[in-house]
Amino acid sequence: MLSDRQKKILKLIVESYIRQAKPVSSNQLCKKLKCSSATVRSEMASLEDLGYLEKTHTSSGRVPSEEGYRYYVDNLMEAKKMNGEEMLKLQIIFHNQSLELSDCINKSLQVVSDMTSYTAVVLGKASHENLLKEIRVVPLDANHLIVIVVTDKGKVEHKNITLDNVSMEDIKKTVELINNLIVGTPIDEVSTKLEFEIKPIISKYVDQHQQLYNAIYNVFTDITNTDVNVVGRTKFLEQPEFDNVDKIRDLFKKLDDKEILQEIKRDDSNNIEVYIGSENKLDDDVTIIKTNFKTDSEDGTLAIIGPKRMEYDRVVSILEYLKENIER
Amino acid sequence: MLSDRQKKILKLIVESYIRQAKPVSSNQLCKKLKCSSATVRSEMASLEDLGYLEKTHTSSGRVPSEEGYRYYVDNLMEAKKMNGEEMLKLQIIFHNQSLELSDCINKSLQVVSDMTSYTAVVLGKASHENLLKEIRVVPLDANHLIVIVVTDKGKVEHKNITLDNVSMEDIKKTVELINNLIVGTPIDEVSTKLEFEIKPIISKYVDQHQQLYNAIYNVFTDITNTDVNVVGRTKFLEQPEFDNVDKIRDLFKKLDDKEILQEIKRDDSNNIEVYIGSENKLDDDVTIIKTNFKTDSEDGTLAIIGPKRMEYDRVVSILEYLKENIER
DNA sequence: TTTTAGCATTCCCACTTTTCCATTGCCAAT
DNA sequence: ATTGGCAATGGAAAAGTGGGAATGCTAAAA
Numbered sequence: 001m002l003s004d005r006q007k008k009i010l011k012l013i014v015e016s017y018i019r020q021a022k023p024v025s026s027n028q029l030c031k032k033l034k035c036s037s038a039t040v041r042s043e044m045a046s047l048e049d050l051g052y053l054e055k056t057h058t059s060s061g062r063v064p065s066e067e068g069y070r071y072y073v074d075n076l077m078e079a080k081k082m083n084g085e086e087m088l089k090l091q092i093i094f095h096n097q098s099l100e101l102s103d104c105i106n107k108s109l110q111v112v113s114d115m116t117s118y119t120a121v122v123l124g125k126a127s128h129e130n131l132l133k134e135i136r137v138v139p140l141d142a143n144h145l146i147v148i149v150v151t152d153k154g155k156v157e158h159k160n161i162t163l164d165n166v167s168m169e170d171i172k173k174t175v176e177l178i179n180n181l182i183v184g185t186p187i188d189e190v191s192t193k194l195e196f197e198i199k200p201i202i203s204k205y206v207d208q209h210q211q212l213y214n215a216i217y218n219v220f221t222d223i224t225n226t227d228v229n230v231v232g233r234t235k236f237l238e239q240p241e242f243d244n245v246d247k248i249r250d251l252f253k254k255l256d257d258k259e260i261l262q263e264i265k266r267d268d269s270n271n272i273e274v275y276i277g278s279e280n281k282l283d284d285d286v287t288i289i290k291t292n293f294k295t296d297s298e299d300g301t302l303a304i305i306g307p308k309r310m311e312y313d314r315v316v317s318i319l320e321y322l323k324e325n326i327e328r
Numbered sequence: 329m330l331s332d333r334q335k336k337i338l339k340l341i342v343e344s345y346i347r348q349a350k351p352v353s354s355n356q357l358c359k360k361l362k363c364s365s366a367t368v369r370s371e372m373a374s375l376e377d378l379g380y381l382e383k384t385h386t387s388s389g390r391v392p393s394e395e396g397y398r399y400y401v402d403n404l405m406e407a408k409k410m411n412g413e414e415m416l417k418l419q420i421i422f423h424n425q426s427l428e429l430s431d432c433i434n435k436s437l438q439v440v441s442d443m444t445s446y447t448a449v450v451l452g453k454a455s456h457e458n459l460l461k462e463i464r465v466v467p468l469d470a471n472h473l474i475v476i477v478v479t480d481k482g483k484v485e486h487k488n489i490t491l492d493n494v495s496m497e498d499i500k501k502t503v504e505l506i507n508n509l510i511v512g513t514p515i516d517e518v519s520t521k522l523e524f525e526i527k528p529i530i531s532k533y534v535d536q537h538q539q540l541y542n543a544i545y546n547v548f549t550d551i552t553n554t555d556v557n558v559v560g561r562t563k564f565l566e567q568p569e570f571d572n573v574d575k576i577r578d579l580f581k582k583l584d585d586k587e588i589l590q591e592i593k594r595d596d597s598n599n600i601e602v603y604i605g606s607e608n609k610l611d612d613d614v615t616i617i618k619t620n621f622k623t624d625s626e627d628g629t630l631a632i633i634g635p636k637r638m639e640y641d642r643v644v645s646i647l648e649y650l651k652e653n654i655e656r
Numbered sequence: 657t658t659t660t661a662g663c664a665t666t667c668c669c670a671c672t673t674t675t676c677c678a679t680t681g682c683c684a685a686t
Numbered sequence: 687a688t689t690g691g692c693a694a695t696g697g698a699a700a701a702g703t704g705g706g707a708a709t710g711c712t713a714a715a716a
Contacts, residue, residue, distance in 0.1 A: 025708060036660050041709070059666045059709045098543035100488045103550070138466050138476065146476065146486060148466065156468060158486050160428045215426035222431070234584070237577040245573065249565040256562070353679060364689050369680070387679045387695045 008033065009043050010052055011076040014064045018309050021240045023061030066277045066308070069287070073274050073312050080313035082321055086115055094325045101298055105326060106229055109302070112318055113232030118306035119255065123265055124227030125300060128186045130155055137175050139168065147219045151187060154297040157223045161215045166208040173205050174212045190220045227300070228258045239307045241285060254282055264290055265301050272316050277308050289315050293326045336361065337371050338380055339404040342392045346637050349568045351389030394605045394636070397615070401602050401640055408641035410649055414443055422653045429626055433654060434557060437630070440646055441560030446634035447583065451593055452555030453628060456514045458483055465503050467496065475547045479515060482625040485551045489543045494536045501533050502540045518548045556586045567635045569613060582610055592618055593629045600644050605636050617643050621654045
């Protein structure tokens with residue numbers, strides 16, 4: 001159990017380090033604590049013993065440890081209200097009634113990434129959680145059509161395809177075939193199902209089956225896994241802790257890897273969750289703050305990724321605000 | 329006018345530097361030139377006087393200057409055939425008949441970026457060069473529809489929108505109105521035209537005009553400027569000349585700026601063009617190799633961006649191959 | 657018992673110095 | 687025209703230097 005003064009010191013150190021990215025000395029603190037630097041030093045020493053602080057070398061100031069950040073987030077951090085200007089920017093996006101939810105989300109993430117200087121991520125439902133509800137085809141002209149794929153969760157994807165001399169008749173039959181046989185299949189299994197259930201029989205019903213089959217097959221392979229969006233990767237280049245190219249390369253590789261990003265979803269609590277450093281699987285040098293959202297048309301996960309030295313209070317309130325707006 | 333031996337030396341230096349990224353010494357060369365290092369040195373000195381070579385410091389080996397690269401590209405470089413494996417990878421993409429051209433291009437660029445370790449870019453026709461040909465609407469259910477925008481160049485874009493209690497009747501009327509009044513307008517001017525020609529009169533024809541108008545307006549603002557695709561930005565992180573974060577940040581900012589990228593189009597020759605260092609407007613430390621392509625459905629520009637120390641011969645042949653495949 | 661002042665100690669950081677060596681330019685000989 | 691020989695150059699890495707900001711400890715004060 002920490003004394004009030006220890007809590008105060010820990011809080012000051014975390015917040016100062018977040019702002020300045022420099023180890024915090026006893027001198028800086030004693031001014032704000034009406035006591036001498038020696039007193040602060042001995043308190044800092046005990047906080048270090050408890051594992052909340054670290055030194056970068058024997059005679060350096062203190063830096064929060066992972067446990068220090070954790071304690072700060074769990075016990076010391078105060079809610080920070082968003083400023084009006086920022087709220088306004090987001091309101092404009094969400095009040096635009098005619099935007100699809102997913103467009104709102106993407107746009108607002110861009111704004112959030114810019115205003116925080118951190119990287120923002122949306123993860124949709126993984127494709128195995130979306131079941132095929134229906135496909136539809138809209139002919140454009142003799143050779144072009146649009147295939148529309150609708151899932152049970154209300155997700156809609158479309159894709160242009162080009163065909164060569166295929167009759168409308170054949171197209172209709174193919175669509176019917178698919179709508180009869182593979183509706184209800186998880187999107188990521190559609191390819192397999194096409195392969196084993198449609199391919200063998202399609203030639204009986206459809207003349208230009210080869211071409212049509214391939215076209216449909218491509219539509220689905222392209223649609224699978226479209227549900228990760230990472231905004232503002234390059235914000236990391238502005239953080240002093242990512243000042244070396246190897247680290248950056250490493251991190252960018254992970255941010256491009258959809259498998260790894262999926263891991264952020266993890267538990268499906270309804271709260272804002274904070275994963276500091278080694279608490280997340282992405283990278284020991286980053287913190288991920290995330291929340292799930294759920295609407296009747298779509299659910300998914302929002303996350304902000306930044307250095308461990310992240311403005312926790314601010315990001316948490318922004319994320320709360322986003323979640324709220326999305327959910328209605 | 330360079331002597332044969334000078335040409336040979338320049339070629340060797342350029343090629344060695346491209347591979348090793350290290351200044352080239354007279355010793356390395358004399359082995360391959362059946363002459364002494366002293367002879368090579370005096371030749372190198374004259375090549376430096378002519379502006380084709382540079383030293384990084386008084387007693388360093390030589391590095392090609394921009395003029396050196398230019399001379400190499402114009403006079404010394406030999407065509408380098410692509411290897412079979414690489415060609416195969418691209419063939420698979422282009423032989424997939426049912427893929428839209430634009431999908432083929434994007435996929436092949438991804439492959440090219442991976443196999444070269446450079447950044448690849450496609451630039452489509454700027455939106456002011458595409459004229460609106462038609463819009464179409466596909467209802468999905470009571471509240472959702474898809475708006476399809478077709479341009480005279482055959483480009484098709486679609487977008488989901490959400491409406492609230494709007495009658496099919498109203499939707500039809502709106503679409504009709506637009507198809508009557510603003511077909512033929514350059515895409516990027518549609519917003520303005522909507523504002524001044526549709527907005528004032530729409531209320532006469534359509535009941536739920538506010539909502540519908542906004543929805544359509546949003547479709548067009550989103551569709552404008554979708555025609556730049558940059559693949560493999562992070563490849564620069566693997567190049568030794570981009571080993572410092574400031575440079576990277578600078579470059580990435582430019583690669584995210586669609587205005588700046590548009591500059592790559594510049595002349596509309598039908599050849600492969602090479603812009604070395606200061607010859608391009610993007611960044612003095614990169615080379616851009618580009619070509620335009622033209623098909624009946626679409627035209628645009630392909631570019632590969634890498635360090636000046638780029639494998640010119642390889643990239644040129646890859647681009648040639650890509651252009652060929654796209655154009656049929 | 658807690659707080660504080662005083663002080664030696666530590667080690668980082670920025671800077672300079674030193675050493676090493678690959679490479680050059682020049683010159684005289686071939 | 688080419689070559690071998692050699693001093694000169696300047697960078698890169700290793701080693702050394704001084705200053706300063708921080709620490710921990712101790713003994714005295716509160």
